[in-house]
Amino acid sequence: MGSGADSDISEWETEEGVPQQTDPFIQKYYEGREALIDQEKAQRSDSAFRQSLTPLAAAACAIVSRIRAEEHQTIWTNDFADETSVNGINHYPGMVFSLAKQRLEQSKTYQIVRRMPKGALLHAHMDAMIDSDFLVDQVLATEGMVIQASQALKTKELRKAAFVSFQYSKSPITPEASIWADNYQPGQFVPAIAAADSFEGGRDAFKAWIVSRSTITPEESLNHHHGLDAVWEKFGSCFMILGSMLRYEPIFRASIQRLFRQLRADGLQWADFRMAFVAKYWREGHDRPEEGQEALFQAFGEELEKFQATEEGKGWWGCRFIWTTLRIYNKKDMVDHMKQCITIKKAFPHLVAGYDVVGQEDKGRTLADLTPELFWFKKKCIEEGVNIPFFFHAGECLGDGDETDHNLFDAILLGTRRIGHGFSLYKHPLLIELVKQKRILIESCPISNEVLRLTSSIKSHPLPALLARGVSVALCNDDPAVLGVGQNGLTHDFWQALQGWENLGLEGLGSLAENSVRYAAFLDQDNKEWMKDIKDGKYGEGLRATRMREWITQWSEFCQWIIMEFADYASDAGEE
Secondary structure, eight states: OOOOOGGGOOHHHHHHTOOOTTSHHHHHHHHHHHHHHHHHHTTSTTHHHHHTOOHHHHHHHHHHHHHHHHHHHHTSSTTSOSHHHHTTOOOOTTOOHHHHHHHHTTSHHHHHHHHSOOEEEEEEEGGGSSOHHHHHHHHHHSTTEEEEESSOOOSHHHHHHSOEEEEEOSSOOOOSSOTTSTTOOTTOOEEHHHHHHTSTTHHHHHHHHHHHHSSOOHHHHHOGGGOHHHHHHHHHHHHHHHHHHHTBHHHHHHHHHHHHHHHHHTTEEEEEEEEETTSOOBOTTOSSOOSSSHHHHHHHHHHHHHHHTSSTTTTOOEEEEEEEEETTOOHHHHHHHHHHHHHHHHHOTTTEEEEEEESOTTTSOOHHHHHHHHHHHHHHHHHHTOOOOBOOEEOOSSOSSSTTTTHHHHHHHTTOSEEEEOGGGGGOHHHHHHHHHTTOEEEEOHHHHHHTTSOSSGGGOSHHHHHHTTOOEEEOOBOHHHHTOOSSSSHHHHHHHHHHOTTTHHHHHHHHHHHHHHTOOOSOOOHHHHHHHHHHGGGSOSHHHHHHHHHHHHHHHHHHHHHHHTGGGGTTTTOO
């Protein structure tokens, strides 16, 4: 610590008797300071992973650290002139995602993180993972797709607010009026192609309009002064449009194949998808939607097998669903949806991993309010001979001690295996200890929390506080298509964490990826089996341990690639 030399001591310092950094008692202080820092770091959740690094992995992590430091001086500074600099935006490491996205994707650290084996994606809503521009292209290329609106879309204001949806029509539709005209009747179906071609500006403009209606724009995410409720209102409306495009069988199958390819290309091998099974599913060529979700699960299972049989699908372990119910449902609707979950679990046991309730926590029913239905659900699962554990959203809020914040207490008491978001957990020291004791993992979604106005940037995200306290965490992407991320996978969330938090580094990212494999819902297990598997990790037996060891091999190969690809940054290795 310090570099002052005796020859640099000024006369006034000598006269005043000011100590120097090289003085023995000052050096002793620095030694104690470093020991205290090391003592705290030993409590981190990634401490064991760091201590187990091979020399090869440690060298790779040091290289990434140097590249990151270089980029802080060359890219994340206003001295790097480009269009955003001209527009008056200040640049710094960990800046607001929507403003940093274009620049970060050109960086070396992004290239590195993109290549990283990321294990499993544990928190992602599948109906918010298919990019709307792709879905619009599919709609316009699919015969029989029609559009309807809740009112005539004759002005920009109406096009911004009206309810809009798509569906399939087996019979040809001859519209009585353009959907953009005064005499359009609400709810009247119009061929999607006709609507697109008659849109002001043509198909490209129509596509841009649909994308704007089903994506949170950078401007919307940045307007934090409007609060959470405003952005959640837009967020919820996106799902209606996306779901209506996705649920026709040919489009659904094409979307699933694209999704699998994107996730695998991003270094992922498994996904625990969430999906709110609310919108109806339409079989190809059928004029009426299916009553249940069996056809959707059948198609999904077939597409999964098809992808795994391809060259691109090699190494893709698979995926399952965490069935989600909207927390705004009343008791009758909640129980009916739970019944559907059990029915699907019995028909497709390999595809249903667990249960959750979703939607804005501040506006929906709390877990405490839902407790009677949740106890009924667990009783019904036992009666039906199925195992459907809980993976609850909780603490995705800004409250401190209110009913929404208390969802964290109920999630733990109700036996959740993981907690979705857990954003407010850092305020609860007792719950932090319980989460550690019960080996509950936090599914953290940094970019989602930023775009949905829980935090202004990665720099102010509370996750480092949880890591420092020893809480197990995995990074997740939540709703990338709606959030404007631009691609599926975890690279953007991993990159943001790497740039925003000094204590993390590549080795910290490695620990988070390993956690995702450790906590993935690969197969049905009772609580005792689950806990033993989590505790044993790579040293255990069975599927989880095998996949953890497989990931470690891939991590080693990745570190070797870094050393070979960025050898120039190893020239001063170890002199940190």
